[in-house]
Amino acid sequence: xxxxxxQAMIARGTLGSIQDVSGRLTETQRKMATGREITxxxxxxxxxxxxxxxxxxxxxxxxxxxxxxxADGWLTVTDSALDKMTSLVQRVRxxxxxxxxxxxxxxxxxxxADEIDQLIKAIKQxxxxxxxxxxxxxxxxxxxxxxxVDGPDAFQGNGQPIAREIGPGVSVQVNTIGSAVLxxxxxxxxDDGRLLDTLRDVVAHLRGGTPADANALRGQxxxxxxxxxxxxxxxxxxxxxxxxxxxxxxxxxxxxxETVKGLLSKTEDADMAATLxxxxxxxxxxxxxxxxxxxxxxxxxxxxxx
Amino acid sequence: xxxxxxxxxxxxxxxLLAQQRALDVTGHNITNAGTAGFSRQEAVMAAAPALxxxxxxxxxxxxSDLGAGVDVLEYSRIRDTxxxxxxxxxxxxxxxxxxxxxxxxxxxxxxxxxxxAGIASLLGEFWNGWAxxxxxxENQAARQALVDQGRTxxxxxxxxxxxxxxxxxxxxxxxxxxxxxxGEIDAMAEEIARLNRAINSSVxxxxxxxxxxxxxxxxxxxLSALGTVSVAPxxxxxxxxIVTLGGEELVNHTTSATFPITFDPGPPGGRLGALQRIxxxxxxxxxxxxxVFAQQLVADVNGAHPGFFGATAANEAATIAVAATAATLAxxxxxxxxxxxQALAAAALRGGAADGRYARLVTKIGGxxxxxxxEESNAQVLxxxxxxxxxxxxGVSMDEEMANLVRFQRGYxxxxxxxxxxxEILDILINRTGRVGL
Numbered sequence: 001x002x003x004x005x006x007q008a009m010i011a012r013g014t015l016g017s018i019q020d021v022s023g024r025l026t027e028t029q030r031k032m033a034t035g036r037e038i039t040x041x042x043x044x045x046x047x048x049x050x051x052x053x054x055x056x057x058x059x060x061x062x063x064x065x066x067x068x069x070x071a072d073g074w075l076t077v078t079d080s081a082l083d084k085m086t087s088l089v090q091r092v093r094x095x096x097x098x099x100x101x102x103x104x105x106x107x108x109x110x111x112x113a114d115e116i117d118q119l120i121k122a123i124k125q126x127x128x129x130x131x132x133x134x135x136x137x138x139x140x141x142x143x144x145x146x147x148x149v150d151g152p153d154a155f156q157g158n159g160q161p162i163a164r165e166i167g168p169g170v171s172v173q174v175n176t177i178g179s180a181v182l183x184x185x186x187x188x189x190x191d192d193g194r195l196l197d198t199l200r201d202v203v204a205h206l207r208g209g210t211p212a213d214a215n216a217l218r219g220q221x222x223x224x225x226x227x228x229x230x231x232x233x234x235x236x237x238x239x240x241x242x243x244x245x246x247x248x249x250x251x252x253x254x255x256x257x258e259t260v261k262g263l264l265s266k267t268e269d270a271d272m273a274a275t276l277x278x279x280x281x282x283x284x285x286x287x288x289x290x291x292x293x294x295x296x297x298x299x300x301x302x303x304x305x306x
Numbered sequence: 307x308x309x310x311x312x313x314x315x316x317x318x319x320x321x322l323l324a325q326q327r328a329l330d331v332t333g334h335n336i337t338n339a340g341t342a343g344f345s346r347q348e349a350v351m352a353a354a355p356a357l358x359x360x361x362x363x364x365x366x367x368x369x370s371d372l373g374a375g376v377d378v379l380e381y382s383r384i385r386d387t388x389x390x391x392x393x394x395x396x397x398x399x400x401x402x403x404x405x406x407x408x409x410x411x412x413x414x415x416x417x418x419x420x421x422x423a424g425i426a427s428l429l430g431e432f433w434n435g436w437a438x439x440x441x442x443x444e445n446q447a448a449r450q451a452l453v454d455q456g457r458t459x460x461x462x463x464x465x466x467x468x469x470x471x472x473x474x475x476x477x478x479x480x481x482x483x484x485x486x487x488x489g490e491i492d493a494m495a496e497e498i499a500r501l502n503r504a505i506n507s508s509v510x511x512x513x514x515x516x517x518x519x520x521x522x523x524x525x526x527x528x529l530s531a532l533g534t535v536s537v538a539p540x541x542x543x544x545x546x547x548i549v550t551l552g553g554e555e556l557v558n559h560t561t562s563a564t565f566p567i568t569f570d571p572g573p574p575g576g577r578l579g580a581l582q583r584i585x586x587x588x589x590x591x592x593x594x595x596x597x598v599f600a601q602q603l604v605a606d607v608n609g610a611h612p613g614f615f616g617a618t619a620a621n622e623a624a625t626i627a628v629a630a631t632a633a634t635l636a637x638x639x640x641x642x643x644x645x646x647x648q649a650l651a652a653a654a655l656r657g658g659a660a661d662g663r664y665a666r667l668v669t670k671i672g673g674x675x676x677x678x679x680x681e682e683s684n685a686q687v688l689x690x691x692x693x694x695x696x697x698x699x700x701g702v703s704m705d706e707e708m709a710n711l712v713r714f715q716r717g718y719x720x721x722x723x724x725x726x727x728x729x730e731i732l733d734i735l736i737n738r739t740g741r742v743g744l
Binding site: 003004005006007008009012013016038039040041042043044045046048049051052053055056057059060063066067070132133134138139140141142143158160162163164165169171175268300301302305 | 339340410414417419420426427429430433434437438440441442443444445638640642643644645646647650653654656657661664665666668669670671672673675676679690693694695697698699701702703704705706708709711712
């Protein structure tokens with residue numbers, strides 16, 4: 001039996017196909033308006049989960065970039081303070097050499113000692129360098145000045161490391177412990193051989209005035225000062241190396257970010273060219289469907305019977 | 307035996323009347339072309355009982371049956387009950403899938419993913435908050451920001467849970483509304499019961515109540531969207547039917563079920579089944595996933611920073627709350643202002659188990675909805691195609707009716723002409739015969 005085509009079938013078929021095409025048209029229009037391939041999880045569940053994890057990764061990378069910037073700022077402050085300390089210690093060395101010479105009299109030595117006292121204060125001042133209100137040499141006691149400029153030489157901070165995450169699962173210690181460079185002086189009666197201790201020794205020997213003092217100035221003290229300078233330089237080298245490492249890590253993270261961004265865009269952004277072509281194709285299909293529908297629904301045997 | 311002179315008139319009269327009835331039926335079909343559930347009717351014609359001439363009808367004196375014109379045998383409803391059963395089966399599937407789709411769409415809307423208000427993005431900001439705190443543990447503003455981000459996240463989780471509860475409740479409320487005394491199903495059941503009575507009495511008095519049958523079939527069609535239906539005849543009451551919905555007897559002859567119906571043998575299928583499933587299984591499943599996510603989040607964060615989230619009751623997603631304040635927040639375990647081990651540990655949770663569990667929930671809801679949509683459009687196509695086949699049998703085709711109109715009109719005209727001829731013969735017989743020489 002051949003299929004009878006009835007009016008209701010024609011009407012439903014026509015309406016159904018018009019609705020189908022206009023539904024697809026709306027979908028494409030939404031893609032164009034939002035620029036997104038995925039606007040709801042059900043558009044592409046797998047893509048959504050991929051986009052979610054890529055977004056998390058991207059968030060994490062951006063945060064790492066911020067961490068690196070922050071660590072770099074910290075290290076720059078540290079490096080600059082160490083740099084100034086080095087010049088100050090070099091000045092002390094020059095003064096020490098001058099004071100140790102036989103030609104210098106007690107008055108001259110005393111005034112040199114006075115100047116070195118001031119330089120010690122300046123060095124301690126440098127050790128109190130801060131970044132964003134935080135003392136960078138104080139260990140984790142970042143709100144306590146590591147050294148009392150006008151007080152005893154004892155280190156006020158602690159020896160705890162401060163870590164920054166600079167890569168996924170990679171943490172580095174960004175802080176330099178003040179006491180590891182400058183020490184605690186000899187206030188506690190124990191010589192720790194660190195810079196402040198050495199500087200105090202130099203001042204004491206300058207003021208002492210005995211031949212033994214002069215010998216010490218020429219011998220042990222200069223050697224200790226050189227050792228202190230060596231320590232400073234080594235510390236600075238460490239800081240510099242870390243900054244280099246941060247720079248490399250930052251560049252790598254920047255590259256990864258670009259890759260992840262690309263993947264994310266591929267996953268959730270609409271392909272505009274394809275979408276536009278889809279849109280114009282669907283629009284012409286829609287118009288033909290309307291036209292065909294109008295013609296089919298209109299004509300029947302009624303038009304031809306008289 | 308001689309045949310009556312008026313036999314021709316009688317025969318053509320039958321023709322006129324039959325063609326007129328056929329025209330009436332055509333008119334009925336045309337006017338009901340747009341009526342839902344209408345099946346086209348047909349005036350089935352058959353030759354009228356012949357006039358038996360016992361003897362002398364033919365040469366040799368034998369008898370014969372003389373044709374006596376046409377009669378309408380019955381007004382039949384053109385319908386294929388096998389297609390009805392197929393349509394109802396498909397329609398039940400369609401009812402289920404479309405209810406599932408709209409329920410899941412509400413759940414998806416509650417997620418608000420992907421977007422800035424979604425939990426995924428709030429989680430990202432929360433982890434940023436921890437990382438910023440690790441970079442500046444002394445900073446009060448960073449602490450406050452983290453506490454605020456934590457609260458926003460906790461609120462969003464609680465809101466999502468509440469919205470999911472609402473989705474489930476809405477589904478169950480709609481189920482209860484359909485399946486209540488005086489509800490949609492009840493009204494249809496009672497109408498079927500009334501139709502059963504009317505159809506039964508018609509059938510018993512020997513007529514076929516085509517339009518009542520159409521109406522009853524339409525009601526069963528509508529019921530089939532709500533649940534699995536079956537139709538069986540009632541013994542002893544010809545024309546009457548027993549209708550079951552979801553395996554439970556809905557109408558038996560003239561009695562309809564009491565509401566609400568308890569569906570015993572399992573889910574009733576169709577819209578009712580989908581609503582029940584969403585309310586009782588799907589949404590509780592999603593909430594359980596959300597709960598596991600919240601539990602994971604609380605455990606992980608509190609593992610890194612004890613006491614950041616407060617103690618939670620049995621459902622973590624519904625009770626999650628930030629207990630820490632800017633003052634009690636401890637970025638480092640030692641209490642030294644620059645110490646940041648706890649904040650670092652919490653920041654390292656980004657992309658971990660909690661994020662994974664949430665992403666799984668989003669994927670699950672999205673995937674379920676996508677499947678439901680696809681199944682809905684499949685069911686729609688299948689239902690339409692069965693309905694097309696049904697329409698192809700029962701639907702009114704205007705072209706066909708127009709052709710019939712012409713056919714029956716011509717039949718009527720021809721019958722009238724035949725009657726005219728018979729009349730003229732009689733005219734000659736009555737008025738002109740025997741007037742020789744007048």
